[in-house]
Amino acid sequence: MTTFTDDFNRANGAPGANWVDATGLWAIVSNQLSSGTVGGTIVIRAATAMATNDNSAQVTIAATAAVSHGVWCRGNTGFTSGYLFRNDGTGWSLFSVVGGSFTSIGSYAVAAVAGDVAKVQAVGSAIKCYINGTLRISVTDTAVTTGASVGLRAESTSALRFDDFTAADVSSGTTGDAALSATASLSAGGVRATSGASSLAATAGLTASGQRATTGDSALAASVGLTASGQRATTGNAGLTATAGLTADGVRAAAGAASLSVTAGLTADGVRGTSGVAALAVSASLSASRRGGHQRYGRRGAHRHRDSRGSGRCRSPP
Template sequence: MASFTDDFNRADSSDLGANWVEVSGDWSIVSNQLSPGAAGGTIILRASGAMATSDNYAQATIAATTAASHGVWCRGNSNITSGYLWRNDGTSWNLFSVVGGSFTSIGSYAAAAAPGDVAKVQAVGSTIKGYVNGVERVSVTDTGVATGTSVGIRSESTSAIRFDDFAAADVTAGATLTTAASTETAQPLTGAKTADLGIASTSEAAQQLVGSKTVTLGTALETAAAQTLAGTVSRTLGTAASVEEAQPLTGAKSATLAVALETNTARPLIPAGTDADIDITVGAPYSAPYSAGAPHADDWEVGTPW
């Protein structure tokens, strides 16, 4: 995974340094910001280093703005004649697919740029997005540009425009489980991810979760008996689940049993005769085979009429 940043905090100069390639025009650093000059016309700047994959983003702070075209570029080729451009023209943000120097508008958001706005363009697969200040404003599916590892800035050359704090990096897609999927039994999740199991799923028995994750089982699950949880995991059982007798819970976890559960007789939560830091509270109308006053081991807290 590649990444690149530049805050332009250095002496005024028309030489940006080895990390940049002036594809066209004369760019310079003025008062710790990037200036596209004042020569007129459209000019292009790209980072000299390439991203590692074609799934990448680029962003920059628009420190000063005017009604002229200026924005950021991702998934570009080396001379930035193809890729995706997210730019403002003084009245709206526009997302362009650029192929062989030909620009096609694929999305827009009506708002003028303001000083301090952070413009970001991102391409992951065929999903292309434009952001302003971290808020997604345009998201489209486009297959016009499938590959490209160059990132940069495109702007009209006018003294009223300044950029600051450029950043770019590869984007690694995460793992998302859909809320209505009926067969998600083999989803392997690793790394810093969240697994949100949908409330309509009926066959999620073999989800293997490792690392720092949260598992929330929906209120309509009927067969969740074989969920295996490892690592730092919080386990919440839904209020309508009816067959959850074989849930194995280990480590720093909590089990909250719903008040409507009727079959709790086979829960192997803690070994017999051990002092485990797991408390179980079972509400009414829990019944046989236990009765009030019967002996219970292992720090179990039992609600009436246990």
């Protein structure tokens, strides 16, 4: 891709090696390009040719008058063919030029003013013209299919000045950055599926946590079971299914640590009845002192005794 620019910011005189005077005598005047003063229509082309037939040219109209002046793209070296976008003081016109013959193929009825930026672009058969970045003329034309020269055409008069010329090749399609059509399949994460980086089709399965199921890192299907705590059941770290039993205190029943089912009996004081801690049923009877047992004490000075039947029942003192 070729580009060409010139801001004309240099000493007064000839345009320099960047330009070829096709006809007439162009000059640099006060850091702008002038079409001279000798009269007649003259042309100038950039010494640098574009790399392709699809190219554009743009220039700022620094000073204007009611005479022909404009910008040229897809031209031959003599500018006897190409596309010219020019203003004549009353409006803009787009011309196809073949063998030196000019044919108007589009127009925009607004006079040029100082500061206007005029651009003409040819990409295939699509020919477009812009004023200050706004599309004003768009046509389909096949009269000129080749040409890599760009430049300017104008009446030779001191009333005209040009500034900031730019030209470049224009690609008919986008290149790089994996340009895809609107129907390109997307990865599970919504990123377009380009080559590499685990590209997935739009229907790729997701893991339980919503991440795409790529290889490695415990990739799981979307229907994978979850642990009792809601974590996915991967290998190791006591992975449990969603129906795993819980301990009496709500902690999952893993191996060790006296795992109990949720219906395990509790002691009288609400502590679970594990081995070695005198586990009691919830309904265990309590003594007067709130300890489990079958003896009681009387008033001060009284003594313990059994009845004659040996029932273990205590009678009141005489």
